[in-house]
Amino acid sequence: MSWLPKSPKARRRLWVVAAVAPVLALAVGLSLYAMRDNVTFFFSPSEATPDKAPAGRVVRLGGLVETGSVARAGDGEVMFVITDNAAATRVSYQGDLPDLFREGQGVVTQGTFLPDRSFRATQVLAKHDETYMPREVADRLKAKGEWRPEGGAAARGVPTR
Amino acid sequence: MIVELGGFALILALALAMLQTGMAVAGRLRRSPVLAGAAEGAALAGAVAVALAFAALIAAFAVSDFSVANVAANSHTDKPMLYKVAAAWGSHEGSLLLWCLVLTGFGAVLSRARGLPFGLKASAVATQGVLGVLFLAFAVFTSNPFARLDPAPFQGASLNPLLQDPALAFHPPLLYCGYVGFSVCFSLAIAALIEGRANSSFWPAWGRWVRPWALASWAFLTVGITLGAFWAYYELGWGGWWFWDPVENASFMPWLAGAALLHSAVVTERRGALAGWTTFLALLAFTFSMLGAFLVRSGVLTSVHAFAVDPERGLMLLAILGATSGAAFALFAWRAPRLKGGGMFAPVSREGALVLNNLFLTAACATVLLGTLYPLILEAANGATISIGPPYFALTFVPLMAAAFVIVPAGPLLAWKRGDLNGVIQRLSVAVGLALLIAFAGWMAFEPKKALSAAGIGLGAWLILGTLAEVVERVRLFRGPLAESLRRARGLPLGAWGTTLAHAGLGVFVLGAVVETGYRIEAARPLAPGQTIEAGKWTVRLDSVRVVEGPNYLAEQGRLTVTLRNGAAPRMVTAERRFFPAGGQTTTEVGLDFRGLDDVYVVLGERGRTEAGAAAWSVRVWWNPWARLIFLGPAIMALGGLLSLLDRRLRFGVGRRRAPS
Numbered sequence: 001m002s003w004l005p006k007s008p009k010a011r012r013r014l015w016v017v018a019a020v021a022p023v024l025a026l027a028v029g030l031s032l033y034a035m036r037d038n039v040t041f042f043f044s045p046s047e048a049t050p051d052k053a054p055a056g057r058v059v060r061l062g063g064l065v066e067t068g069s070v071a072r073a074g075d076g077e078v079m080f081v082i083t084d085n086a087a088a089t090r091v092s093y094q095g096d097l098p099d100l101f102r103e104g105q106g107v108v109t110q111g112t113f114l115p116d117r118s119f120r121a122t123q124v125l126a127k128h129d130e131t132y133m134p135r136e137v138a139d140r141l142k143a144k145g146e147w148r149p150e151g152g153a154a155a156r157g158v159p160t161r
Numbered sequence: 162m163i164v165e166l167g168g169f170a171l172i173l174a175l176a177l178a179m180l181q182t183g184m185a186v187a188g189r190l191r192r193s194p195v196l197a198g199a200a201e202g203a204a205l206a207g208a209v210a211v212a213l214a215f216a217a218l219i220a221a222f223a224v225s226d227f228s229v230a231n232v233a234a235n236s237h238t239d240k241p242m243l244y245k246v247a248a249a250w251g252s253h254e255g256s257l258l259l260w261c262l263v264l265t266g267f268g269a270v271l272s273r274a275r276g277l278p279f280g281l282k283a284s285a286v287a288t289q290g291v292l293g294v295l296f297l298a299f300a301v302f303t304s305n306p307f308a309r310l311d312p313a314p315f316q317g318a319s320l321n322p323l324l325q326d327p328a329l330a331f332h333p334p335l336l337y338c339g340y341v342g343f344s345v346c347f348s349l350a351i352a353a354l355i356e357g358r359a360n361s362s363f364w365p366a367w368g369r370w371v372r373p374w375a376l377a378s379w380a381f382l383t384v385g386i387t388l389g390a391f392w393a394y395y396e397l398g399w400g401g402w403w404f405w406d407p408v409e410n411a412s413f414m415p416w417l418a419g420a421a422l423l424h425s426a427v428v429t430e431r432r433g434a435l436a437g438w439t440t441f442l443a444l445l446a447f448t449f450s451m452l453g454a455f456l457v458r459s460g461v462l463t464s465v466h467a468f469a470v471d472p473e474r475g476l477m478l479l480a481i482l483g484a485t486s487g488a489a490f491a492l493f494a495w496r497a498p499r500l501k502g503g504g505m506f507a508p509v510s511r512e513g514a515l516v517l518n519n520l521f522l523t524a525a526c527a528t529v530l531l532g533t534l535y536p537l538i539l540e541a542a543n544g545a546t547i548s549i550g551p552p553y554f555a556l557t558f559v560p561l562m563a564a565a566f567v568i569v570p571a572g573p574l575l576a577w578k579r580g581d582l583n584g585v586i587q588r589l590s591v592a593v594g595l596a597l598l599i600a601f602a603g604w605m606a607f608e609p610k611k612a613l614s615a616a617g618i619g620l621g622a623w624l625i626l627g628t629l630a631e632v633v634e635r636v637r638l639f640r641g642p643l644a645e646s647l648r649r650a651r652g653l654p655l656g657a658w659g660t661t662l663a664h665a666g667l668g669v670f671v672l673g674a675v676v677e678t679g680y681r682i683e684a685a686r687p688l689a690p691g692q693t694i695e696a697g698k699w700t701v702r703l704d705s706v707r708v709v710e711g712p713n714y715l716a717e718q719g720r721l722t723v724t725l726r727n728g729a730a731p732r733m734v735t736a737e738r739r740f741f742p743a744g745g746q747t748t749t750e751v752g753l754d755f756r757g758l759d760d761v762y763v764v765l766g767e768r769g770r771t772e773a774g775a776a777a778w779s780v781r782v783w784w785n786p787w788a789r790l791i792f793l794g795p796a797i798m799a800l801g802g803l804l805s806l807l808d809r810r811l812r813f814g815v816g817r818r819r820a821p822s
Contacts (some may be wrong), residue, residue: 008505015508019517027524027561031531034556035549040681042546060548072769075689076779083568095685097781 040110046087050114055113061089061121062108070103082107082119093121164229167217168307170210171258174265175297177207181268182290189283198282201272204286207293208269211262215249218258218306222249228313229254231306237743239713246562247330248320251459253474254306256333260454261296263341264632268293269376271345277370284352285345292344295481303474319743322714328392332385339382340415340454343447346422347373350443351489354496357436364500368430371443373806375426378446378804387413387795389549394792396677398749398764400683400783402791410533411453417526418446425492428512432577434504437497437511438519449526455479461537469595503780514572514580521565528557566620566671569664570627574634575658592630596623605784607680614679618633620674624668628661659805663798670794676787683784685768687777697784699761700724706765706778714739716750719765719778723754736765760788 005011042060043053053059061082069081078093080103091109099125101107111121181203188196218231222245227233235252238243250259268289274282300306323329349371358364389412394402403409422442429439455461459475505510532549539545570592574585600619604610634658635638636649682697693702704720716739724731736752752763766779 012505016516019508019513020520023517023520023524023561023564026564027528027557030557030560031528035535038550038553038556040548040550042548076685096764096781136621 001122014112014128036132037047044087045082045089046084048089048132050113053113055117058112058122060108060110060121061091062106063089063105065101065105065107067103072151090118092118093124095124097124163217163220164226164307164309167214167221169304170217171297171301171305171307174207174210174214174261175294175301177203178265178293178297179211180295181207182287184288185287189280189287192279194279197279197286200286200290204265204272204289204293204326208262208265211258211265211297214307215262218255219246219249221307222246225317226314228309228311229306230308230310233310233317235320236317237713238316239320239743241326242713243330244320244325246732247324250333250339251320251324252306253289254300254304256337257296257304258306258405259333259337260341261293261300263337264289264296264344265293267342267345269350271348276368276466278356281349281352281367284355285348285686288348288351289344292348292485295485299474299477299481303477316743319713319741322739322741322744322746322748323396326388326392326396328388331394332388334695335381335388336385336412339378339380339385339419340412340450342374342378342441343415343419343450346371346378346443347447347489349374350440351492352601353436353440354492354500355438357500359588363434364433364436367436368426368428368433368439369438372426372430375423375443375446376802376806379416379423380806382412382416382419383795383799383802386416387739387792387799391792394788395751395753395762396748398680398751398781400762400764400781400785402677402788404541404574405532405549405551407533408453408457411449411456412530414526414529414533415446415449415453417522417529418442418449421522422446424515424522425519428504428515432504432506432760434506434510435516435673436500437493440497440500442519442660443492443524444486444489448489450556451478451482451486456533457484488649495768504715509575509582510580511575511577512571514568514575517568518565518572521561525558525561525565528561529554532557545794563617566624566667567569570631571623571665573628573631573660573664588634589627589630592623592626595626596620603676607676611679614675617675617679621668621670621672624671625665626668628664628668631662631711634780649778654808656805656808659801659803659808661801662804663801666797666799666801668794669790669797673787673790673792673794677785679793681783681785681788683781685766685779685781688780689771689772689777691777692777694727694780694782696761696782698726699782699784700726700728701763701780701782703778703780709737711739713743714741715777716740719752719763719780721752721763721780723756723761723763734761734763736763738765738767755789758787758789760785762788792807 005014027110039062040058041053042062044063045061048061053061063082064082066081066083066088068078070072071079073079076094076096078095078097080093081088082091083089091111093109093111108125109121110117110123110125111119114120167479183200184196184203185200187193188198188200221229221232222236222241225232225236225238225245227236231252231254231340232248235248235255243631244304248255250256268286271289272282273285278286349367352368357367390402392398393404418771422439422445425435425439425442428435431498455475455478458478459472463476494801504512533554535549536547539547570589571585574588575581596619599622600615603611603618604615607614632650632653636646640646684694684696686694688694688703690703690705693700693703700723702722702724704722706717706719709716709718716737718735718737719735721734722731723734732754734752734754738751739748740746741748749764752765754761754763760783762783762785764781766781768776768778771777779815
């Protein structure tokens with residue numbers, strides 16, 4: 001092929017570019033495409049205004065589970081209120097709550113806002129550690145001066161109750 | 162007393178690491194074998210000192226010495242002995258000591274290696290010494306596991322009960338053998354950058370020294386990650402085994418870089434080519450290991466795996482990472498242009514296929530890196546807090562790896578220097594046909610019908626069949642007498658069998674991952690005793706729930722019966738919900754019913770009431786088809802790595818013994 005460079009070195013370089021370029025383009029293209037739709041923003045209840053978190057868009061909502069707000073319906077539906085002590089949002093969730101979900105403690109949920117500004121959670125994120133506060137929640141609470149490191153770790157009763 | 166000895170041994174190890182570095186550097190500069198030999202002695206003594214310190218820590222945990230802050234924070238007298246010992250590496254301080262133990266231990270093995278040229282070995286021992294100094298100093302000054310408490314509490318705070326599990330007891334040691342094993346590759350790469358020349362005989366020899374370390378680390382990491390995934394699968398009770406969580410990605414990136422490294426090291430060893438690229442990957446693999454340590458221990462990223470989170474220590478780790486990797490890559494930028502390994506090859510050749518493999522692996526690794534760090538970058542840039550979930554990785558990582566998998570079986574069939582693509586396609590045509598048939602069969606067999614999952618099944622089958630086709634080709638099966646084929650099979654080097662197993666294991670994993678992800682069925686419902694729930698073709702009945710007492714927990718134990726829908730093939734499973742009074746925590750013990758390759762996965766949830774007012778438990782059931790293969794595949798891959806390691810040509814610490822002259 002006469003249009004190929006004469007020297008073997010340049011020829012090899014051309015081959016390398018010919019191999020690298022499409023793979024790199026594929027990787028970059030896929031990343032950009034995937035980034036557009038699969039980035040989930042995190043809000044606390046007072047930040048989650050309708051313009052930032054419109055109904056139907058998947059976002060994460062985090063804060064403290066308001067004490068006394070957890071109510072269970074018979075069909076596995078759970079309702080609770082997430083608060084950052086400046087605003088509160090009603091959350092509904094279908095399914096089992098993680099083992100470490102407690103009233104008065106931090107929680108992060110993922111889901112969508114409904115038109116009435118209540119939140120439909122598809123996921124309640126569990127943490128491995130009972131003393132752990134999700135970092136976004138801790139940051140927001142600190143910013144609002146509501147940070148209490150002890151977090152009220154009153155354990156719920158033993159399963160024999 | 163033992164604790165004081167442990168603390169002393171740790172400080173001694175730090176001093177020995179300094180000595181090791183100093184003497185190795187001096188020995189290299191003065192070309193003094195005596196000094197270099199002394200440095201090697203210091204490396205060995207340092208490893209022994211860290212081992213003593215580690216033994217002292219384990220002893221403190223075994224006797225529940227709560228005057229040690231670390232023991233008080235992570236242990237409890239009620240815990241079974243295995244978990245008391247395992248708690249020694251369950252905390253930040255203890256696991257860092259384990260990290261140091263592996264680092265100095267592998268450094269000691271490196272210092273015993275024979276056959277390395279004087280300069281290269283002295284430089285590598287010096288580099289390993291520098292790493293030892295940095296991490297031991299970090300342990301001694303910021304994370305001393307032997308710090309005392311006064312007054313000593315009567316009872317410990319206990320380790321997180323989720324970690325009380327056999328898989329997790331062995332997960333960290335294996336993982337760290339992998340992570341830190343790459344430190345030797347790192348040191349050898351630095352040494353090669355300092356000592357290397359544009360010499361046709363240097364690079365193949367260097368490749369031969371690096372490869373066993375890359376192989377061993379990669380195999381350890383494979384087993385470690387798989388154990389972790391298996392633990393997450395049956396202990397967390399979320400039904401999944403991989404969540405693309407930052408901490409999981411942190412262990413996965415060194416694995417990807419290590420996989421690229423061990424492939425490109427083959428090219429460097431056999432052909433002397435790609436010298437600069439292999440060095441780069443050796444530096445990269447350990448950089449990712451350190452990055453992982455930083456991400457896990459600093460808490461900069463929100464992860465479901467909350468480790469001891471401490472920003473200040475995170476900053477120190479970041480400084481270590483920046484200093485070592487920064488210096489290493491600066492050295493690389495300065496020296497690499499002079500490293501000419503030679504060894505030209507045509508685009509279609511074994512080398513070419515391995516280059517393409519490396520390209521895909523590193524591109525895939527880069528997308529994982531971007532997905533892991535992008536939330537950090539964005540938060541630093543404009544303060545928005547985001548998270549990047551599994552869909553991102555499914556759209557970026559998966560297609561790139563799928564493209565890589567297409568070429569995997571072709572690689573070993575191509576000749577070095579210049580391959581015959583048409584010949585390879587001919588020899589693989591049967592495998593291609595069978596894989597397409599299997600994809601079609603998969604499309605027909607599973608409901609609902611999913612084209613992408615069927616394609617994935619075909620890809621997994623292609624990996625297995627294509628790899629086997631290569632063996633069939635090499636032993637000339639079906640082409641002559643069987644005895645001749647058997648004789649040829651015995652004659653194949655272990656390394657070739659290692660490749661075969663690793664590639665076939667990858668195929669097994671792909672089959673499991675594709676089918677489990679594509680066709681798993683989940684069902685959940687509150688059940689009173691005697692009621693049933695259905696998931697796919699399975700029916701699960703809750704028989705009874707009773708309270709049982711464990712060594713350090715109380716549990717509600719559900720007994721359930723899994724049957725086919727028509728009531729055939731009944732089998733009992735027990736699922737528990739355990740309450741640990743020491744930490745006030747509840748954990749889930751999944752009930753697993755192994756049905757051939759499938760799992761019926763049962764989680765007993767909270768107690769509630771039915772509409773009628775009777776006691777009921779929310780029961781969640783998953784039917785995970787072919788889930789066994791997800792964990793079997795990586796085990797086969799690691800076995801392949803082990804076989805390759807046992808290959809005579811690559812044996813540990815053995816140079817080329819008495820080359821025939």
